[in-house]
Every structure is written in C-alpha cells, then in structure tokens.
Amino acid sequence: SQQGEEDPQALSIQEGENATMNCSYKTSINNLQWYRQNSGRGLVHLILIRSNEREKHSGRLRVTLDTSKKSSSLLITASRAADTASYFCATPLTGSGNTGKLIFGQGTTLQVKP
Amino acid sequence: DAGVIQSPRHEVTEMGQEVTLRCKPISGHNSLFWYRQTMMRGLELLIYFNNNVPIDDSGMPEDRFSAKMPNASFSTLKIQPSEPRDSAVYFCASSLVNEQFFGPGTRLTVL
Numbered sequence: 111s112q113q114g115e116e117d118p119q120a121l122s123i124q125e126g127e128n129a130t131m132n133c134s135y136k137t138s139i140n141n142l143q144w145y146r147q148n149s150g151r152g153l154v155h156l157i158l159i160r161s162n163e164r165e166k167h168s169g170r171l172r173v174t175l176d177t178s179k180k181s182s183s184l185l186i187t188a189s190r191a192a193d194t195a196s197y198f199c200a201t202p203l204t205g206s207g208n209t210g211k212l213i214f215g216q217g218t219t220l221q222v223k224p
Numbered sequence: 225d226a227g228v229i230q231s232p233r234h235e236v237t238e239m240g241q242e243v244t245l246r247c248k249p250i251s252g253h254n255s256l257f258w259y260r261q262t263m264m265r266g267l268e269l270l271i272y273f274n275n276n277v278p279i280d281d282s283g284m285p286e287d288r289f290s291a292k293m294p295n296a297s298f299s300t301l302k303i304q305p306s307e308p309r310d311s312a313v314y315f316c317a318s319s320l321v322n323e324q325f326f327g328p329g330t331r332l333t334v335l
Contacts, residue, residue, distance in 0.1 A: 141322060143322065143323065145324075150329075151328060151329070152228075152315055152317070152326030152327055152328050152329050153267075153315070153317075153324075153326045154326070155323040155324065155325070158322055158323065198267070200324075202322070210255040210257075210272075210274070210319045210321070210322070210324070211257070211269065211272055211279075211280065212269075212324060214266075214267045214269075216266050217266065
C-alpha cells in the first residue's frame with residue numbers, strides 16, 4: 111500500500127499567503143523527502159529531513175516531522191505564483207536490500223493566484 | 225553536469241508498435257529508476273537498478289515491458305507491443321545516496 115499520503119489533494123491560495131501541506135506514512139523511516147513537480151516537468155528534490163530531526167528550514171520552506179504520529183508537514187511562506195506546482199512527500203523503503211527506492215505519495219496540487 | 229537525460233521527449237506511435245525509451249543517468253550515480261505517471265494512477269515505480277543490476281521489477285505492468293542497463297551510463301525501457309493504455313509520461317531518475325534526480329520525462333502517446 112502507499113507509504114505516503116498527502117493532504118489536502120488540492121490547495122488554492124493568494125500570492126503572499128502561506129501554504130501548508132501534510133503527509134502521513136505508515137512504517138518507520140530514516141528520512142522523509144519533499145519534491146516539487148512543475149507542470150510538464152520532472153520532480154525536483156526540495157528538502158530532506160532525517161528521523162532524528164523535528165524541523166528543518168530552507169529559504170521559504172519549513173518542514174516538520176513527527177515520528178510518533180508518522181506525519182510531516184511542508185510550509186511555504188509568503189507564497190508566489192511561481193510556487194504553483196504539485197508537491198510530493200517520499201519515504202525510503204526500509205529493510206534489507208533497499209538501495210534508494212522511494213515510495214511517493216499522491217501529491218498536493220498547489221495553485222497560487224497572483 | 226547536464227542532469228538526467230531522456231530521449232525522446234515525445235513519442236507518438238500506433239498500437240502494436242515497439243517503443244524504446246532511453247535514459248542517461250548522472251555520472252557517478254549508482255541507482256537508476258524508471259517511473260510512469262498518469263492522472264489516474266499517479267507516479268508508479270516500474271523498475272530500479274543498482275550498480276546496473278535490476279533490483280526490483282515488481283512494478284513492471286506485464287511482459288510487454290522490459291528494461292535493461294547495459295552499463296552505468298545508459299538504460300532503456302522497451303514496450304513491445306505498445307497499447308493505448310501505455311500512454312503516460314515516463315520518467316527516469318538516478319541517485320547516489322538519498323535524493324533522486326529526475327529527467328524531463330518522455331511523453332508517450334499510443335494511438
């Protein structure tokens with residue numbers, strides 16, 4: 111079954127507002143990653159948070175991780191029209207034989223209106 | 225570095241034809257992944273290689289799909305014969321440790 115599930119599926123906000131997306135997963139992880147996909151493009155890695163970290167920042171991005179709830183959130187502050195994209199969380203497949211395989215969620219589609 | 229390179233970028237073919245998608249991973253990366261993305265099914269992992277060896281092909285839909293990685297700098301995904309339901313965007317990605325780097329994708333349309 112799918113490891114990561116994003117919520118909401120779609121989000122529409124005005125430029126300048128903050129956008130929050132959530133991700134839940136099912137098994138223990140050693141890290142969680144967020145990716146962005148612009149329409150018609152490949153996914154681009156945004157940020158990785160390790161299981162021993164609770165919060166991480168990168169520019170206007172803030173990621174939190176709660177391993178007790180098996181959930182993560184991605185906050186984009188002061189959103190811009192260029193942030194319009196789909197956002198995916200991804201977790202590595204743990205266990206023997208894992209060589210970098212990621213399980214991706216279904217994604218949150220974010221629309222930022224100018 | 226040019227990033228992950230995929231070719232062709234667009235492919236339109238007729239049902240029953242053979243389709244070959246190509247991927248050049250980032251130099252030095254030891255894992256390569258093939259994904260398929262559709263509106264209905266989202267992003268699906270088809271197969272991945274580590275050090276040129278196929279590790280998990282459980283996502284390959286059926287025997288019409290095959291993938292090879294003859295060396296560290298080249299991989300192919302072949303569909304033979306193609307069917308309209310194979311229409312999708314196919315992505316190749318490579319990685320070294322954690323982060324995966326995606327190519328621009330091949331948009332396949334099977335008529």
